Amino acid sequence: MKAVWIIFLGGGLGSVCRYLVNRWVTGIVTSAFPYGTFLVNITGCFLIGFLVFYSAKFGTYSLNWRLFLVTGICGGYTTFSSFSFENVQLISDHQLFTAILYAFGSIVLGFLATYMGILTARSF
Numbered sequence: 001m002k003a004v005w006i007i008f009l010g011g012g013l014g015s016v017c018r019y020l021v022n023r024w025v026t027g028i029v030t031s032a033f034p035y036g037t038f039l040v041n042i043t044g045c046f047l048i049g050f051l052v053f054y055s056a057k058f059g060t061y062s063l064n065w066r067l068f069l070v071t072g073i074c075g076g077y078t079t080f081s082s083f084s085f086e087n088v089q090l091i092s093d094h095q096l097f098t099a100i101l102y103a104f105g106s107i108v109l110g111f112l113a114t115y116m117g118i119l120t121a122r123s124f
Contacts (some may be wrong), residue, residue, distance in 0.1 A: 005062050010072015018077045031053040032098050037079060038106060044078035046108040049117025059120065 021043075022036030029035045055061035061069065061101050083106060090099035 013075035014076025045113040049114035054121035
């Protein structure tokens with residue numbers, strides 16, 4: 001039961017961070033392209049790559065910290081459901097090119113960001 005509370009707390013913090021970053025980005029950039037969710041998901045991929053590799057390499061995080069940081073914060077911060085909804089919305093709005101760009105860019109840059117997180121953790 002302790003693990004559930006740890007994930008709950010991390011997930012709440014991650015969700016609040018996602019909201020704040022998304023709101024900040026949409027306040028700066030006005031576009032049909034969902035830059036807020038895009039930035040959140042790419043930075044979340046980087047963080048999860050970094051945290052998982054760093055903790056595996058150095059053994060610095062206990063299981064509880066990994067649950068809090070990776071499952072909780074990163075899981076609450078990133079959002080596949082918003083990504084999916086925004087793509088459906090773009091297609092419904094007849095913005096097929098933007099939807100394809102968003103989907104492809106999110107997947108490719110997400111993989112690259114995760115890998116960059118791992119490479120960054122390796123450099124420590």
